[in-house]
Amino acid sequence: MSTTLASEHRQLRRDAAENRELLLAAASRVFAEQGLGAGVEEIARGAGVGVGTLYRRFPNKDALIAELVQDVLDRMSALASEATAIPDGRGLEHYLEGSSAYQADHRGCLPRLWNTPVDNPALVQLRQKIAALLADAKRHGRVREEITATDLTMISWSIRGVIETTRDVAPEVWRRHLAILIAGLRPSQEPLHHKPLSRAQVDRVLQDRSG
């Protein structure tokens, strides 16, 4: 009863707070291994608690997933920051490889972004970093001018499709697919002929997934 309403949620009993953390850790692990389709029972068992406890800490499965989004965004942001240090406009390629590798190791991590509001500060910040990487790549002539940030989002979705399809048989082929995509980003005589997604459309894709 010591915290004010301003604080996110009221003080939990020590055991309850601990279980909450155990649940988040178990969920992260189970989702990474099995994808978001993993059952709540398995997550609870992984945390050493019952499903009842899970549902006392989180209103539903989606809310539990939403809490994990921050981790993904933080990891992506870290990757983007690392990439910023890379010279000659190669940072963008480095970032695309790193974020794809992360996706490959964490099954449900991209669809997990479903539930984040589009004005999530971490997301906004990540987008800024990616935009900077893109601008740098263009400046060094490694990416053509007509490529937009939304094209990079689309590329993520595309790589996700390859990873999901091939993970069991050839867990590293997405790298070849990414190489082809990167080659497609290079300056070229042939324009692309088709309009990119607008930012609003990307947001709607992310949002529509929640319902």
Next chain:
Amino acid sequence: MSTTLASEHRQLRRDAAENRELLLAAASRVFAEQGLGAGVEEIARGAGVGVGTLYRRFPNKDALIAELVQDVLDRMSALASEATAIPDGRGLEHYLEGSSAYQADHRGCLPRLWNTPVDNPALVQLRQKIAALLADAKRHGRVREEITATDLTMISWSIRGVIETTRDVAPEVWRRHLAILIAGLRPSQEPLHHKPLSRAQVDRVLQDRSG
């Protein structure tokens, strides 16, 4: 009792045979609209019959899906044949666009290929046509030598990911994604650095999906 055992399945009563066709037509339509997740009840209703009838004609849902594979393969083959007539090595690009457009209009059509045996004659033939298109594209310098037929399969999976993600918001953006991919296939100074899938790996991906 007039047909010999050589014929696929014994003579059905007229009403039964008719219902069988109605079910296939309904399944094709419902799967195209809703994807393979559509319930059997809806398919039966679409055909104007009960679920019992569906299960008397087909041992299970997967078998019903498998019967539809032939349609998809036939359509793809037709597209590939059309593409063969296109000059200057542009046939491959035409085929990729056509098959992607077909996927965009028929939700479950690519995962539907799950259930086809890898030695399905129609599949073998389709692969030959695609290989010819690829060779022609290389001959005209529109695609680099290191690209393999399995890369094209991987590209299909990738486009499928984009289509599934964006269909509701921007049903045509997959075209931009494909344009980037095609640009990535063009001759280039930079080699791809990563090995392609082997044919056997592609087959295993298709096969593993059935279980």
Next chain:
DNA sequence: CTTGATCCGGAGCGTTCGCTCCGCTTATCC
């Protein structure tokens, strides 16, 4: 027309999955 094999509809079974409810336990405060 009769007769019997064939086929039909749809209620309902078993399973899976997200989620709730309740009798018992435990941390925390005095």
Next chain:
DNA sequence: GGATAAGCGGAGCGAACGCTCCGGATCAAG
């Protein structure tokens, strides 16, 4: 240590889905 609010496990609910079963309808051969 005693009181009590908070927390706990897991049986079980309801919905969704693939599939089965059976009493009654229907086609077609004689």
